[in-house]
Amino acid sequence: MGEKVLMKGNEAIAEAAIAAGCRHFFGYPITPQTEVAAYMSKRMPKVGGVYLQGESEVASINMVLGAGAAGVRAMTSTSSPGISLMSEGISYMAGSDVPALIVNVQRGGPGLGGIQPSQADYFQATRSTGHGDFHLLVFAPSTVQETVDMISDAFDLADKYRMPAMILSDGMLGQMMEPVVLPDPKPVEQDKPWAAKGHNNERPHNVINSLYIQPQELEDLVRKRFEKYRTIMQNEQRAEEYLTEDADIIVVAYGASSRVSRSAVDKARAEGIKAGMIRPISLWPFPVKAVSKAADTAKAFLTVEMSMGQMVDDVRLVVAGRKPVEFYGRTGGMIPTPKEVYEQIVRINGGVC
Amino acid sequence: MTLNILLAGFGGQGILFAGKVMAYAGMMEGKEISWLPSYGPEMRGGTANCSVCISDEKIGSPLVTNPDILIAMNLPSLEKFENDVVPGGTIIVDSSIIHKKVERDDVKTIYLDASSMAEENGLKGAANMVILGRMFAETSFCSYENLEKGLRKSVPARKADLVDSNLKAIGLGMKS
Numbered sequence: 001m002g003e004k005v006l007m008k009g010n011e012a013i014a015e016a017a018i019a020a021g022c023r024h025f026f027g028y029p030i031t032p033q034t035e036v037a038a039y040m041s042k043r044m045p046k047v048g049g050v051y052l053q054g055e056s057e058v059a060s061i062n063m064v065l066g067a068g069a070a071g072v073r074a075m076t077s078t079s080s081p082g083i084s085l086m087s088e089g090i091s092y093m094a095g096s097d098v099p100a101l102i103v104n105v106q107r108g109g110p111g112l113g114g115i116q117p118s119q120a121d122y123f124q125a126t127r128s129t130g131h132g133d134f135h136l137l138v139f140a141p142s143t144v145q146e147t148v149d150m151i152s153d154a155f156d157l158a159d160k161y162r163m164p165a166m167i168l169s170d171g172m173l174g175q176m177m178e179p180v181v182l183p184d185p186k187p188v189e190q191d192k193p194w195a196a197k198g199h200n201n202e203r204p205h206n207v208i209n210s211l212y213i214q215p216q217e218l219e220d221l222v223r224k225r226f227e228k229y230r231t232i233m234q235n236e237q238r239a240e241e242y243l244t245e246d247a248d249i250i251v252v253a254y255g256a257s258s259r260v261s262r263s264a265v266d267k268a269r270a271e272g273i274k275a276g277m278i279r280p281i282s283l284w285p286f287p288v289k290a291v292s293k294a295a296d297t298a299k300a301f302l303t304v305e306m307s308m309g310q311m312v313d314d315v316r317l318v319v320a321g322r323k324p325v326e327f328y329g330r331t332g333g334m335i336p337t338p339k340e341v342y343e344q345i346v347r348i349n350g351g352v353c
Numbered sequence: 354m355t356l357n358i359l360l361a362g363f364g365g366q367g368i369l370f371a372g373k374v375m376a377y378a379g380m381m382e383g384k385e386i387s388w389l390p391s392y393g394p395e396m397r398g399g400t401a402n403c404s405v406c407i408s409d410e411k412i413g414s415p416l417v418t419n420p421d422i423l424i425a426m427n428l429p430s431l432e433k434f435e436n437d438v439v440p441g442g443t444i445i446v447d448s449s450i451i452h453k454k455v456e457r458d459d460v461k462t463i464y465l466d467a468s469s470m471a472e473e474n475g476l477k478g479a480a481n482m483v484i485l486g487r488m489f490a491e492t493s494f495c496s497y498e499n500l501e502k503g504l505r506k507s508v509p510a511r512k513a514d515l516v517d518s519n520l521k522a523i524g525l526g527m528k529s
Contacts, residue, residue, distance in 0.1 A: 006377050006388070006506070032392060116393060176415050177373070177388040179380045263413030337418050 002182045009144045010035035010077075010174040012182075013103055013167070014043065016151035017075055021186045022101070023049030024074040026063035028056055028082065031115040032171035033105035036077040057082040061089030061102075068093065068100040068164075069208035071195025073155055073188070077103035079171075080121050081112060083129065090164060091130025095210030097194075097225070099158035101151070102136070103167045105174040108333035116333025117171035117256055122310035125168050126284040133222050135229050137165035137236070138283040140254040144178035150281075152183060157236065159190060161228060168283060170306065172256040172335065232285055239287035240279040241294075243269065247276030249348055250294050252315050253304040254280045257336060261304045264341035273349050283311070291318040300348050301325040304341055306334070324348075354409050356494055357417045361402035361434055362426025362447075367481035370507065371424070372403035374485060375494075378503025379407035382495035387415035400429050407494055422492070424484055426467075428453060443491060445484055463487060470525050479522035486526020 007015070014036050017025070025040040037053065044051035050067075054060035060076050067074035078086065083104050093100060106121050108114035125138045137157050141147040150167060158165040196206045212218035243265060244250055253261040258279040268275035278294060280287045295301075300323055303312035312327045319325050328344045330336045358375065362368045369390050376388040389404040404417035418437060423444045425431035428451050431444075438444055440459045449468035465487055467480035476482075489500055501520065508516050 004380065006373070006380055006386075171392070172389065172415065175390055175392050177376060178415075179386065259412070260414040262411070266413070335414070335416050337416075338414055 002184075004179050004181050006177050007144060007180045008035055008175065008177050009147055009169065010105065011039045012144050012148050012180050013077065013151060013169070013174075014039035015182055016148040017101065017155075018043060018047055018049070019183050019185045020073065020152040020155045021188045021190070022073040022075050022155065023047065023188055024064075024067040024072050025050065025076070026052050026054055026060040026067070026074070027076045027078060028054055028060050030079045030082050032107055032117070032174050033077050033079045033103065035174070036103065036105070057085035058089065061086035064100045064102075065089055065093050065096070065098055068098040069096065069195065070197045071190065071192035073101075073159075073190065075101035075103065077105065079105045079107045080109050080118070083121065083124060087130040090136070091132050091134065092210045093164045094130070094134035094136065095132060096208045097162040098164065098208060099162050100164050101154055101158060101167065102164055103169060106168065106170040108331065114333040115171065117173075117306060117335060118331065118333055119170055119255060119257060119306035120308070120310070120331060121168065122283065122305070122307060125166055126286070126314070129166070134225065135163075135284050137161070137163060137232070138168055139165070139238070139281060140168045140283050141173060141281075142255055142258045142279060144173070144176065144180045147173065148180055148182060152186065159192070161232060162194070163228075168255065170256050171333075233288075236282055237285050237287045237289055238281035239290040240281060241290055242277040242279065244276035244278060244294055244298075246274055247294075247297075248274040248299040249276070249302060249345055250298045250300075251275065251277045251302045251304055251341070251345070252280070252291065252311070253277065254283060254311065257304045257306050260336050260338050261341050263338035264345060267338060267342045268345045268349075273345060275345050275349075280311070286314045286318070288318050291315060295319045295322045298323060302341075302344055302348055303327050304336060304344075305329045306336070307331050356407045356422065356492060357420050358405040358407070358422045358424070358488075359402060359417045359420035359434055359437075360405070360424040360426075361400055361430030364401040366401075366426050367478070368401045368426065369403050371481040371485045372405045374500075374504050374507045375405050375407070375488075376503075377506045378495045378500045379405075381499035381502045381506075384408060384495075385410060385412050387412045389415040400427065400433070402430065402434075422488060424488065426450060426480065426484070431455070445488060447480055447484060449480070463491070465526070465529055467526070470529065471522055474521070474525060476518055476522045476525075479519060482519045482522035483526040483529070486523035487529055488526075489523070490527045
């Protein structure tokens, strides 16, 4: 492990990806994630890697598809409108079982929206990043250090399950600096027998494709992929449980809004209110087990998001009417304050006690 | 202990840099720290600001909405953030640039001719470090040794020759 340094979230994403063995970055600049690409453009040539700015997000994601199909660790990074442009390529990658890392440093939407932090792409990330039946692995860090640690895991899991993985960050986490210890570098080469990287006439050639014109063949393939998704839902749920054991009110929040919520929970505890927090770390698979367990003991839930309410649907699906699930959010690039969240906790506490 | 600091001024005054030195120094001191810049449209010729949290505990929201310390390096920043400072907090004003007085009487106000002091000592553009020096003297948020380390870590290698002048400016602020 290296020494502790102060780093911007976006730069840490880039350095962590290089440490995880990524040598192929394709992207197109957009605020608030441009530092990822800028950092990559400086570092990749020095480590024998490729940095290429595509002519658009559409081009960039298809370069990622190509590199991923050839079996190398490839990634791209963009912000909300960029993901919309990439969604076709992401669907093709899911349909071709190509692993890669996609980073979304979210900003306010819809449309060009704004450039301030947002979490309004939860639906897009967890429900429908493109057309067709598929999922991405989606992880949401809440600190710069966690971002760094998650990048390596996300690459590993993408390779393990042969599917794209997404880091769902936001403008706050991308722009802020925090102390971080970078991991030791991993080997660049990975053994991927399925990859289309030249067969030297020693084996039948590998085909990476998402076109299946026979409906039965396509259904069989999609069903097989969903069996894999079921395994992932069983094995890869991740969440942090903070003071949940005896909590009456459990806040559910991820990423930037979980930081705000943690301060609010601490204040509520200091005032004698039994508050706690579940912080989903994997958004897909959603941490069903943690939320379901909490629904047995908590009196109410409060989902806090920087959106008009998206993850709250998943919380309600899991809680399934057993306890009230309320929502508080700010959107458009506004960040909720700990005070606002605390006041919601107090309001709900008044209602249940 | 948690110290929430908001630094604000024009783009180009070194607001973000002063915040970074503070954050790095806090880290060297073994504290939890965060640094969050404004990156909105207001940066183009308008105000730039930066939130720094230095704490013994894990930092929740890195966005400082109610600072313990406000460093104001231009009038729009003072007018925008004056009322957000916590009662009993501190406002450090660069009085070379801001001629208005702070209206609140429930905060400690320090008027520092930072820009003039820097310029008179051949340190034009180092008003941010003069103010940092004063803020350091007021709070002792880290040791001087760690402040210097934080500065050295924050200055990029190609500008290493600027460390000494920055230290001199910090010294001016500490003695003010």
